[in-house]
Amino acid sequence: MDTFVPFLAAIENDENRKRANEVLNWIQKTFPGLVPKIAWNQPMFTDHGTFIIGFSVSKQHLAVSPDVTGMSLFSEDIAKAGYSQTINLFRIKWEMAVDYALLEKIIQFNIDDKKDCKTFWKKV
Template sequence: MFTDHGTFIIGFSVAKPHMAFAPEGQGMVHFAEQIAAAGYNPGKKFGRIKWTQDVDYDLLKQIIQYNIDDKIDCTTFWRR
């Protein structure tokens, strides 16, 4: 889990078939087309990247930067 100024930015977790990234629901909605184009399996608040897939590091960087910029004035851990 990664935070910036006390607010959640993104989390990562691993499972046997995939790695998951969790940028909160708003991040998933904002990048829905790019996540689908990358072939990732999206959920409501997280996406899954199979171990057999290439990781689109540029897309992950964009998602992270989006959350940092979007939550610059956020004073809570999660979006409200």
């Protein structure tokens, strides 16, 4: 997945880089129809030109940004997984396990919810 090589190379901590790479590779394998891209210096995946999910990193966590609708719908599941959240994103601390089943539900919801969307961002 050459698209994300520069982003991943900028992550100083080797373990954090490895974890971010695992998550991005998992998405690519699980949802091969999604298009990987870098926008606003962040890795993200799109479907027919529409934003599906994006990521950012800090020293403490991997931030996952599905969008406001997905965050609202899955807020309880995100809290149950132990992740902190805002209206736009949730944070997976580097030492925490990634709940791939939850991530899969969120991504599939966004794909289905945005199947007729004609713009990059869904109008809410």
